[in-house]
Amino acid sequence: MLRRVFSTLNWMALTPLAARAPMYGRLMLELLADRRIPLAKKAILGVAAGYLISPIDIVPDFIPIIGRIDDAAILILALDLFLESVPQELLYEKLVALDIDGRQLERDLARVRRFVPRPVRALAMRLPDLIDKAATTVRGMMAPGPVGPAPLEEAPA
Numbered sequence: 001m002l003r004r005v006f007s008t009l010n011w012m013a014l015t016p017l018a019a020r021a022p023m024y025g026r027l028m029l030e031l032l033a034d035r036r037i038p039l040a041k042k043a044i045l046g047v048a049a050g051y052l053i054s055p056i057d058i059v060p061d062f063i064p065i066i067g068r069i070d071d072a073a074i075l076i077l078a079l080d081l082f083l084e085s086v087p088q089e090l091l092y093e094k095l096v097a098l099d100i101d102g103r104q105l106e107r108d109l110a111r112v113r114r115f116v117p118r119p120v121r122a123l124a125m126r127l128p129d130l131i132d133k134a135a136t137t138v139r140g141m142m143a144p145g146p147v148g149p150a151p152l153e154e155a156p157a
Contacts, residue, residue, distance in 0.1 A: 048078030
């Protein structure tokens with residue numbers, strides 16, 4: 001069992017990805033700054049950042065190895081969900097502008113997705129829709145409207 005966990009957590013497979021991290025960081029900053037991406041989609045990364053800096057974890061950080069896995073999984077899911085919510089044309093535009101190989105990005109994403117179990121990933125894929133619904137509800141609650149009961153219409157004489 002323990003051997004299986006460690007084989008799944010082959011951190012050395014991520015070494016080449018670490019060299020490309022600054023490039024992918026620039027891509028994320030460009031996408032976050034782009035006004036064509038709705039704020040609700042960007043909120044995915046905000047929620048993940050809040051979780052990462054929060055002292056409350058699903059698995060406490062003081063537990064060796066496993067304590068950091070939930071943080072890594074949240075980060076991977078958030079980045080993946082955000083990138084999947086970006087329209088392909090816009091993502092391609094940014095990749096070309098930053099001279100990033102889209103095929104390499106896909107290979108790197110596939111490599112890090114292995115760290116998140118499929119059922120967790122499938123559940124997380126529903127998160128953007130839930131955020132959209134919540135944002136719509138909040139906007140509806142904040143929309144200015146008449147205060148008090150609606151005026152009565154007079155009946156024709």
